[in-house]
Amino acid sequence: MAEDDDDIILSELDDDELTAQMMDDLYDGLKEEIEEATRILLDRGWTPYDILTKALVAGMTIVGNDFRDGILFVPEVLLAANAMKGGMSILKPLLVETGAPRMGKMVIGTVKGDIHDIGKNLVAMMMEGAGFEIVDLGINNPVESYLEAAAREEADIIGMSALLTTTMPYMKVVIDTMKEQGIRNDYIVLVGGAPLNEEFGRAIGADAYCRDAAVAVETAKDFIKRKHNQVGA
């Protein structure tokens, strides 16, 4: 370990080095460094949207992949998401001002009858870390609370979580209600929770089952991209 290990001066790095450093710093969950680097890039004339996508989201993608692959675990990921939020809090007002495209908004909650919320909280934190807006409905949500919140918030995504085999079928109730009301295709429906699997997600008519929080983020990004492409077409 060399003496000058801690002597990185972020402002002296060129853009490529700085964004690479940001990815390392996100990986290490260094919030203050991320905030400083975000300000430096703004000063250099980067658009808020470029900083978000090319530095922060790109860095969180690496974190997400390593989480998915069993190299990083929840504590490291939460620290990284927290560092990301530091950068986001600087960018958020600027993104709105500059009319940058939104990453997307998700209404998320544990389904009716289920009081388990750790998994749901992790997904919410990581989605926020990836730049999504999150409306957290908490535990024990009947179909009405999902649909009212989704309409009120003009959400793109409805996320449902369940830990119990006895409560996971309720996800189908929510999706069936959406079909009855003719609003199923207005939202991307993602489901997750320990006892679920892909087969179940398909069987109940969800857009996707997400194995863990990292997969949820990647899946959400994919669907949002597709949605934008459809609108553009």
Added chain:
Amino acid sequence: MTDALSRLLETRDWLMADGATGTNLFNMGLASGDAPELWNADEPAKIAKLYSLAVDAGSDLFLTNSFGGNASRLKLHNAQNRVRELNRLAAEIGREVADKRDRPVIVAGSMGPTGEIFAPMGTLTHELAVEMFHEQAEGLKEGGADVLWVETISAPEEYKAAAEACHLAGMPWCGTMSFDTAGRTMMGLTSQAMVTMVEKLPHPPLAFGANCGVGASDLLRTVLGFAATGTERPIIAKGNAGIPKYVDGHIHYDGTPELMAEYAVMARDCGATIIGGCCGTMAEHLVAMREALETRPRGERPTLEDISAKLGGFSSEDDGLGEGGAKRERRGRRRG
């Protein structure tokens, strides 16, 4: 050494624990979303039935209906001021069931996780966690639990806090964690790191191990990880009855009684001393497990290949103990 579990462990080289609590209670009519612990006061006969199902099926030890009986979880049902009462009742009902038997049956006071994440990412502090677990521990002690049973823990910090709480209550305890993420706990702890942590505790558990997690195969891989450390401390194996499957609008665990019998015998061969089930493990599974443990001889320690051949494949390639621990190539200038 005067506690009932230690005495029983001196006379036996394996014990059978119980199976599912939630799965059984739902079968008895517990509505999803309700706190099972409230039934200790409202439906004591059903809770006595739950315990009896396990004892009748041959369990030497059963866990009380108090898994979510800490202030943090009960708060979700606005019952945070009933921690002491609900835990006391959980143990009292257990005491009555156990004392009617003509063989020793251990009442183990279940203590599940708080559901909170520790600071700095979450709000839980060590002091707060100790306080919550201690309150629960005192209730279980008051009701006559023989031993406290901390289970399904993911964070080492939470395990340590529970250990301290058990010590404050002056109670012997056992503690298991849930290894459900690529062979580690959700917080990244490997089986061997758990052994290291357990052995450093000032008030170590009588026995430690794994419960819940993914399926029976993964659980036994974790037990092999414990055993490989050469620990002398009794190991607990409480695995789920297979993996839940969605078939024709219903959900059932794919572990048959035959599979769980195989699992029980293999768990013993892997080095476990206290063997039981977790989610999806019903009385018929326990009966088959007991019979297998009593009638089948001990065998050699199974290999991973033996386990996957008999119980099914693993959920991840390795469990974080091998060489496969890839690390990210990094600039590495900040932390060296």
